[in-house]
Amino acid sequence: MGEVGLDDVRSAHERVQRYVHRTPVVTSQYLDELSGRQLFFKAENLQKTGSFKARGACNCVLSILEQDPGVTGIVTHSSGNHGQATAYAARLAGLPCAVVVPRDTASVKIDAIRSYGAEVLLCDPTPVARREACARVVEQMNYAVAESSNSYSTIAGQGTIALEMLQQVPDMDAILVAVSGGGMIAGIATVVTELRPECKVLAVEPDGKQLEPCLRAGRPLWPDPPRMLRTLADGCRLQQCSPRAFAVIRRLVAPPVISVTDRQIAGATQLFWQRTKLI
Numbered sequence: 001m002g003e004v005g006l007d008d009v010r011s012a013h014e015r016v017q018r019y020v021h022r023t024p025v026v027t028s029q030y031l032d033e034l035s036g037r038q039l040f041f042k043a044e045n046l047q048k049t050g051s052f053k054a055r056g057a058c059n060c061v062l063s064i065l066e067q068d069p070g071v072t073g074i075v076t077h078s079s080g081n082h083g084q085a086t087a088y089a090a091r092l093a094g095l096p097c098a099v100v101v102p103r104d105t106a107s108v109k110i111d112a113i114r115s116y117g118a119e120v121l122l123c124d125p126t127p128v129a130r131r132e133a134c135a136r137v138v139e140q141m142n143y144a145v146a147e148s149s150n151s152y153s154t155i156a157g158q159g160t161i162a163l164e165m166l167q168q169v170p171d172m173d174a175i176l177v178a179v180s181g182g183g184m185i186a187g188i189a190t191v192v193t194e195l196r197p198e199c200k201v202l203a204v205e206p207d208g209k210q211l212e213p214c215l216r217a218g219r220p221l222w223p224d225p226p227r228m229l230r231t232l233a234d235g236c237r238l239q240q241c242s243p244r245a246f247a248v249i250r251r252l253v254a255p256p257v258i259s260v261t262d263r264q265i266a267g268a269t270q271l272f273w274q275r276t277k278l279i
Contacts, residue, residue, distance in 0.1 A: 003152065003248075004152040004155045004156050004159070004186070004187070004190055004248060005190060005194075006190060006191060006194040006195070008152065008156040008159075008190075009156045009159035009160060009162075009163060009187060009190060009191050010163070011156070012055075012059040012153070012156040012157045012159065012160055013160045013163055015058070015059055015062050015063070016055060016058040016059050016062065016157060016160065017160075019048065019054075019058050019089075019092055020047060020048050020054050020055050020058060020160075021046060021047055021048055022164055023042060023043045023044050023046050023047055023164070024043050024046065025040045025041065025042055025043070025165070025168045025169060026040070026041040026042075026043050026276050026278055027039065027040060027041070028041075028275045028276050030275045031271075031272075031275055031276075040165075040168075040169045040172070041272075041276070042161060042164075042165055043278060044161065045278070045279070048085075048088060049081070049084040049085045049088045049112070049116075050081070050084065050112070051081040051084075051085065051235070052158060052161055052184055053081045053082045053084070053085035053086075053148070053158075054085040054088060054089070055157040055158055055160050055161065056082075056085070056148070056149075056151075056153075056154035056155065056156075056157035056158040056183055056184075056187070057076075057082060057085035057086045057088065057089040057146060057154065057157070058085070058088075058089040058092065058157060059153050059154065059156055059157030059160075060086075060089070060146045060147070060151050060153040060154045060157060061074055061086065061089035061090055061092070061093050061095070061146050062089070062092075062093060063153040064144045064146065064153075065093050065095070068144065071095065071143075071144045072095075072096075072141065072142050072143060073090070073095050073096040073097060073098070073141055073142075073143040073144070074086060074089075074090040074093075074095050074096070074097045074098075074143055074144055074145075074146050075097070075098045075099070075100070075134055075137040075138060075141070075143040075144070075145055075146070076097075076099055076100070076134065076145060076146045076147070076148065077099070077100035077101070077123075077130035077131060077133065077134040077148075078099060078100070078101055078130075078148055079101065079102060079105060079109075079234060079235060079237055079238070080101060080105050080106060080109030080110070080112075080113075080234070080235070081109070081235050082148035083099035083100075083101055083109070083113045083118070083120075084109060084112045084113050084116065086099060086118070086146045087099055087113045087114075087116035087117065087118035088116045089146070090116075090117075090118065090146075091116050091117050091118075096119075096143075097116075097117070097118040097119070098118065098119045098120075098121055098137050098141070098143065099113050099118045099119070099120055099121065100121045100122075100123055100130055100133040100134050100137070101113070101120060101121070101122060101123070101130075102122070102123060102124065102125035102126075102129075102130065102228075103122045103123065103124065103125060104125045106234065121133055121137070125228060126225070126227070126228065127225065127226040127227070127228065127238060127240070128225045128226075147242070148181050148183065148242075149180070149181030149182050149183030149184075149186070149241070149242040149244070149245045150181070150183075150242035150243060150244045150245065151183075151244065152244060154183050155183045155186045155187045155190070155244065155245060155248065156187060156190075157187070158183050158184040158186070158187035158188070159186075159187025159188060159190050159191045160187070161184065161187070161188055162175070162187065162188040162190075162191035162192055162195075163191055166191070166192070166195055166196060170196075172196065172199050173198075173199060173200065174199060174200040174201070174202055175188060175192060175199060175200070175201050175202070176202045176204050176258065177189075177201060177202070177203060177204060178204050178205070178233070178235075178236055179203045179204065179205050179209070179211060179236065179241065179249075179257075180235060180236040180237070180238050180241075181238055181240075181241055181242045181245055182241035182242055182245030182246055182248075182249050183242070183245050185201065185203055185245075185249060185253060186244075186245040186248035186249055186252075188201060189201045189248065189249065189252035189253050190248060190252065193252050200254075201252065201253050202253075202256075202257075202258060203215075203249070203253055203257045203258065204257070204258045204259075204260060205236070205257055205258070205259050205260070206229055206231035206232075206233045206236050206237075206259070206260060206261075206262075206265070207231070207259045207260060207261045207262070208229050208230075208231070208239070208259075209229060209236075209239055209259070210222070210239075211241065211249075211257045212255050212256060212257035212259075214241075214246070214250075215249070215250060215253065215254070215255050215257065216255055218250060219250075220240065220241070220243075220246060222239055222240040223239075226238065226239055226240040227239050231262060231265075232262040232265050232266060233262075233265055
């Protein structure tokens with residue numbers, strides 16, 4: 001797969017639909033009145049393994065197995081959610097799995113990764129340490145890497161969110177997507193650009209990520225080596241988007257980027273819990 005397109009997302013949907021949930025869309029009259037908009041929340045917290053990551057990980061791992069039936073195992077690095085999803089996908093494929101996670105990863109996420117049968121390898125909490133530890137597993141065990149966002153197979157899997165949303169809410173004007181490595185927004189933008197080009201795809205980031213200057217410049221401006229953000233949104237701690245995801249984002253997602261502080265994240269999360277009764 002040299003790039004990612006709508007056909008790739010449709011193929012991903014066929015590949016993973018029996019292994020993931022078609023998640024519901026949640027609404028709230030109170031939040032509509034508060035915002036002056038009709039709001040629709042795609043409840044990917046009800047997804048297999050607890051996040052949208054199951055879509056991309058399943059497509060990535062199953063694609064690896066299709067391309068190389070002799071693959072000996074799967075390895076990835078993650079702050080937790082992609083690790084759980086990859087462990088789940090590897091178990092479906094009948095493959096051993098190793099997941100590299102930072103030492104400060106929440107214990108509930110580490111326990112969940114192990115519950116899917118994967119080996120957990122701890123490393124220093126930096127992007128460089130994560131990649132290096134993952135590379136050592138590849139060298140020692142000859143495992144294939146299931147990237148969390150720097151893989152077109154993963155991006156295509158995440159794009160299945162948009163296929164569902166456009167069926168559930170066909171006349172959407174805009175979709176707001178949280179951005180960390182960028183795989184989810186890249187996949188969603190791929191679908192929306194083709195099927196509903198009048199719908200805007202807007203990036204939402206934790207304060208400090210600074211995606212908008214990169215989009216306006218048309219190239220990454222983040223520091224090298226990359227760093228982790230200090231943010232309440234622990235699934236969005238990576239400051240840099242992955243190269244393949246950013247290439248898609250740069251082409252399909254326009255500024256502005258919505259940046260939110262920890263205070264705003266906490267307040268919005270609490271309000272959502274109170275009004276939708278959904279955690």
